[in-house]
Amino acid sequence: MDTITHTLFGLTLYGTVDKKEMDKNHKRAYLVTAVGASLIPDIDVISRLWDTAGQYQMWHRGITHSIFVTPLWAALLFLICAVLFKTKDKRLFFLGWLAVVIHDTSDLFNAWGTGYLEPFSNDRITFGTIPIIDLVFWTIMGIAFVLSKKNKKKSPYYFKMAWILMSLHLIIQSIQGFLIYNQYDGKYDQVALSADFVPWTYSVIVKQDDTVTIFQDNLFQEEKERYVLVSDKGADLDYLFSRRPEAKTLYEWSPFVVVVDDGKRLGLYDPRFYREGQSFLYEYIER
Incomplete structure (x- = not known):
């Protein structure tokens, strides 16, 4: 997902916390943990500064996005908050851990791919069922923020409902994407899926020999051929x-x-x- 979406994920996660009995330092610690942990895997972008071998494409969403590294990020945020805000609330660790897991796992569902199992596997896992910028997520979180402002007492409830609705959206999108992918799989040498910005609509990219064809498809209409691209097999x-x-x-x-x-x-x-x-x-x- 993009940086804005990950930031909104962090704010929405922070919104689920009941902060009635918290002092100012605890509230700040929870906010920094939720948002910081939602963003920290993307710290790998700084690798551009020393990339002289052209490996950035591999480094980005690589080891920093591994599911095995998630508790380390959570521990780092916990220590930062302990130093900055003098907090020792163990729940901060688990909040940070959940935020990092959400970041890494949500990235699996768009076309870019993620090194989710590094260092044990260098494969970039991608499902392609959610666009990098998903306006449905934005809409759901935006409504939760508006409702929470109008009724602060029920604020955590609205944000928890937002997570339920976003999970349902992801499941529905992914099931449809899986069904569409299976309609092409086996008919071509290679098949890839990339969700469009319009919900329930997908680009299906297929390769047969040196020809790549891009279709637009969903479960409620006939496929549309959008592009036919020919790869130059004689290029050096x-x-x-x-x-x-x-x-x-x-x-x-x-x-x-x-x-x-x-x-x-x-x-x-x-x-x-x-x-x-x-x-x-x-x-x-x-x-």
């Missing part, structure tokens, strides 16, 4: 990788890529992020 990828290490990383990271060699540019891109004639996830060199 070794030359590309030697000049642009990031291209090799993208090639290994993506389920499959489209290779382009038009005489002016040599490169490749991930077709799961192909929109309006181009993919925002690409690497190339000028000829």
Whole structure:
């Protein structure tokens, strides 16, 4: 998910806490823990500062997003709050742990993929059933915030209901995505799924030999062929990788890529992020 969504997750998690009997320091500790733990796995973005080998694509959402690291992040937030706010509430650890688990697990459901099982597996696990920016999540959380302002006594109730509704949305989206994926699986060499911003609508990206086709599909209408892309099988990828290490990383990271060699540019891109004639996830060199 994007940074805004993870921040809203943290605020919504904080909203579920009954803070009636808490002093100011405890409230601050709970807020910092809920929001901080909801964001901390993305600290891996700073690896761009020292990435000279073109490995950022692998590092981002890698070990920092591992389910096995989640208690360490929670412990770190617990210690930070103990120092800053002089709190020793053990519930802060479990709140932080839950927040990190929500971050890492929610990232599994969009097309980018997550190193959820690192260091035991380098595979990027992705279900592709939820868009990176999910406006349904935003709407549900926004309504909870509005209702909580109008009735502060029932504030935790509204936020707990928001989590229930978001969980139902994720389940419904994922079941539909699974059913659609199965309609294509077995018919093509490779299949990938990417949820669109419109609920219950998906881009299905399939590859057969050197041809990649992108369909728009849902359970309530016929599939629509949106793009047909041809990968250049004769392109010199070794030359590309030697000049642009990031291209090799993208090639290994993506389920499959489209290779382009038009005489002016040599490169490749991930077709799961192909929109309006181009993919925002690409690497190339000028000829």
